[in-house]
Every structure is written in structure tokens, then in C-alpha cells.
Amino acid sequence: MYVAVKGGERAIEASYRLLDAARRGDPAVPELQVGQLQQQMRLLVDRVMAEASLHDPELAALALKQAQGDAIEAVFLLRAYRSTLPRFGYGEPLDTARMRASRRICAVFKDVPGGQVLGATHDYTQRLLDFGLLCPDAGHAVIQAASGAPVPDAMPSALAALAAEGLIEPQRPSAGDPEPPDITRVPPSYPLPRTARLQMLARGDEGWVLGMAYSTQRGYANTHPFAGEVRVGHVPVEIVPDELGFPIEIGEVELTECQMINQFTGSADVAPQFTRGYGLAFGRSERKTMAVSLVDRVMRADEFGEDRTSPSQDQEFVLPHSDNVEASGFVQHLKLPHYVTFESELQLIRALREAWDARTTVPPRSVEPSTKEVCAK
Incomplete structure (x- = not known):
């Protein structure tokens, strides 16, 4: 942080006080508690956890409160805190x-x-504002009435039948089963293996990744995907x-898992089958x-001998630009003082302008008197 003028430190301290006041808002309104955010803004909390x-x-809820609901700033805060934590070891593969x-849905089979x-999903709700939520405790009746049949502790994969027929690519580790790189400790070196790509996409900005995914559906990667299975639930975490x-087992985490399936017409070495995308x-x-x-x-185009023709297939375009902390910092640093660098460019532009004016200015031409004027004299 630079302090470019005398008294800059006092100005920054005053800015902190203004930020505290802006975060609190109207004192007549009850203050929002971290527990309320954690319980009632779960989707936003989950997004911050994923990207951090x-x-x-x-x-994550604390970071959101501190950031006034700015998800990217909250991700920045939480990731900065994460960098201070000691690492005691690695968990077993989940x-x-x-x-x-x-929650578990399959879009390709009716009965699974x-x-x-x-x-709990917004998928089947009408996108209309529910003004009843303006009333305090409006959701209590719904909570009391909510019920459903018990869900089995473990569910078979919805794609197991396709796998049994050999109609979908098998789930196998990469050749040689290499140790996945840790993207938080090893600088990226492109091209990245699939394990590293999935790590970067998992913590990438949702809007960016969504835009890249949407481009593949609009014809920029020649895909026709189906949602083979989407699951939400808790998975045990184990260490050795x-x-x-x-x-x-030391606990469990809530996760969302998705498998997309895409048609593959086959090649000289691989029979026609469905292929998988994973998230x-x-x-x-x-x-x-x-x-x-x-x-x-x-991004697996090379594995199937497909041409890479779209931006979403370019690792060096998609992956580094998906990191919203880096992107936010690089864009927002432009708000900081740049007086010295701007002054140097200003002098350069002035010099270039003077040279341009000198080249393009047309000297005044001498005007010969007309025949009529000569006769008049």
C-alpha cells in the first residue's frame, strides 16, 4: 500500500471508520449475526467456501459479514486466512x-x-418475489410442515447400468496413477493434468466457469451434454x-457432485460410447x-482425438483467469495511486504529439493574384 501524500495514513484510518459505519448500516435495524448468515444464506456461504x-x-459467514456481502472480497479474506493455517497432513481420497x-437427480433416466x-431446490419454483418473506417469522409454518420419506444412506450410481453395458467410459485413474499436484503449493505449468484442472475449476469464480460452460452449449466446443447425475450430501473425511x-474418520463435509455425459462417436482405437465430465x-x-x-x-479433447477449436478448451485462457482473487486484485489495484507512471506516460504522449503536429502541419501557401485582379491594377 502506498501513501502518496502527506496525511495519507490518517485518511486511511478515517476510511476504516467509515467502512465500519457503512457495514453496520442503520443502528435502528437489528445487526445481522454471523449465525444468521451461516444458516439462512447457505448457498452464498457455500460459494465462498468453494472459491476459497x-x-x-x-x-465463510464471518467473511461475508466483514465484506458487506461482497462474495469476491469474502473469498479473498477467507483464502488469506487459509494461507496462515498449518498443514498437518492430507486426507484420504473421498x-x-x-x-x-x-438430493439426487438424474436427467437421463426416469427410474434410477x-x-x-x-x-430443497429452486428448480421448480416460480421466479416471483415472495412478499410474505417481508413479514417476520414468515417461514415457520413451512418449516413445521416440511417432511419426506427417509433417504437411503448410500445410493448406487445412476450411471451404473450404462457402465455395465460398456456404453460409457470407465472411471479409471490417469495412466500411472500419479500423485495429484497441489495447486496451492505448486505453481501451474501448462498443460496441466486433469487433477490440477479440476482443482482450479473447483475454486474458480462461478460466473467465469458458468460463462465458459455456457459457451460449450452454444456451439463453441461441439458438445451435446446430459446431466447424468447430480448429488448433494455429506461424505466422510478420513486421515491416516x-x-x-x-x-x-474425523468428520464429514457437505459436497455437490456432478457427472455430465456426452456422446462420442468413436475412433480407430475407441468404440462409440458416452464420455464423462466431472465436477x-x-x-x-x-x-x-x-x-x-x-x-x-x-478440456479432455486431446484424450479423444478431438480438435481444440474454442476458447473454453484453451487451458491457459480458462484456468488462470478463473481465479477471482487474482483477477480482482489485478483490476482493483488500478484504484491505487499511479502518479509517477502516469506522469512518465503523459510526457511521452506530449512528445509524440509535438512530433505528430510537426509532421502534419501544412505551411501556408502563397496565393497568386487572379487574372481579374491583375487587369484591375
Whole structure:
């Protein structure tokens, strides 16, 4: 941070006080508590957790309150805090087959093992303002009336039948089963393996990833996707302590998982089949994981011998620009003082302008007297 003029530090401190006042708003209105954000703005909290790569609903809600609801600023705060935390180890790979699903839908089969579980969703609501929510405690009656059949602890995959027939690509680790790189510690070197791409997309800005995904549906990557399965639920987290040597469960996290399927007409070496795009993110993040799975699939073009013809297939365009913390910082730093650099450019433009004026200015021409004027003299 530069202080470009005398007294800048005092001005910045005054700005902090103004920010505190703006955050609080009208003192006559009850102050918004972190717990309220955590419980009642869950989708926003989940988005902040996903893009900050830190699963902590309370801290995500705190960041949102501090940032006045600015999701990107909240992601910045939470990711900065994450960078201060010690790392004690790595968890075991999550087994999403063990997910306790609160929602599971399949758009390609009407009847699937375990059934369709709609859960809590805006998908079937009318997009009309509910003015009843302006009244205090308007939702209590709905909460009391909510009920449903119990959901099985584990559900078979909706795509298992296709896999049994060999009509969809099998789920296998990459050749050699290499250790996935940690994008928070290893600088990216393109082209990235799929494991690194999925990490970057999972914490990428939802709007950016959604735009890239939308472009693939509008004809820029020659895809025709179907939502094979979307799941929301809780998955156990396990670690292997050094003193034990076997995995133990330390808790669970809520995740959203999506598998998109796309037609593949085959090649000389691979039979015609459906292929997969995959997305995973913290919390209830259906739109995000669907977008990730669409972009994941089009970035696999080389695996299937497909041409890369669209921006969404260009790793070096999509992935680094998906990081909203870096993008926000690079754009917003333009608000800071740039007096010295601007002055140098101003002098350059003045010099160039003088040279241009000198080249383009036409000297006045001498005007010969007309024949009529000569005769008159």
C-alpha cells in the first residue's frame, strides 16, 4: 500500500471508520449475526467456501459479514486466512459412493436405483418475489410442515447400468496413477493434468466457469451434454495418523457432485460410447459443479482425438483467469495511486504529439493574384 501524500495514513484510518459505519448500516435495524448468515444464506456461504478452498461455514459467514456481502472480497479474506493455517497432513481420497445424499437427480433416466430425490431446490419454483418473506417469522409454518420419506444412506450410481453395458467410459485413474499436484503449493505449468484442472475449476469464480460452460452449449466446443447425475450430501473425511497406520474418520463435509455425459462417436482405437465430465465442490453448489463438469469434458479433447477449436478448451485462457482473487486484485489495484507512471506516460504522449503536429502541419501557401485582379491594377 502506498501513501502518496502527506496525511495519507490518517485518511486511511478515517476510511476504516467509515467502512465500519457503512457495514453496520442503520443502528435502528437489528445487526445481522454471523449465525444468521451461516444458516439462512447457505448457498452464498457455500460459494465462498468453494472459491476459497476452505470448508468452514462459520468463517465463510464471518467473511461475508466483514465484506458487506461482497462474495469476491469474502473469498479473498477467507483464502488469506487459509494461507496462515498449518498443514498437518492430507486426507484420504473421498469416496462419494458413501455420500448420505439429501438430493439426487438424474436427467437421463426416469427410474434410477434409489429413486429421484428432489430435496430443497429452486428448480421448480416460480421466479416471483415472495412478499410474505417481508413479514417476520414468515417461514415457520413451512418449516413445521416440511417432511419426506427417509433417504437411503448410500445410493448406487445412476450411471451404473450404462457402465455395465460398456456404453460409457470407465472411471479409471490417469495412466500411472500419479500423485495429484497441489495447486496451492505448486505453481501451474501448462498443460496441466486433469487433477490440477479440476482443482482450479473447483475454486474458480462461478460466473467465469458458468460463462465458459455456457459457451460449450452454444456451439463453441461441439458438445451435446446430459446431466447424468447430480448429488448433494455429506461424505466422510478420513486421515491416516502416523501412529496408527490405518484410516480413521474425523468428520464429514457437505459436497455437490456432478457427472455430465456426452456422446462420442468413436475412433480407430475407441468404440462409440458416452464420455464423462466431472465436477465437485463444497456445499450446495449445483450450478457450479455442472459448469465445471462441462468445461472438464471439453478440456479432455486431446484424450479423444478431438480438435481444440474454442476458447473454453484453451487451458491457459480458462484456468488462470478463473481465479477471482487474482483477477480482482489485478483490476482493483488500478484504484491505487499511479502518479509517477502516469506522469512518465503523459510526457511521452506530449512528445509524440509535438512530433505528430510537426509532421502534419501544412505551411501556408502563397496565393497568386487572379487574372481579374491583375487587369484591375
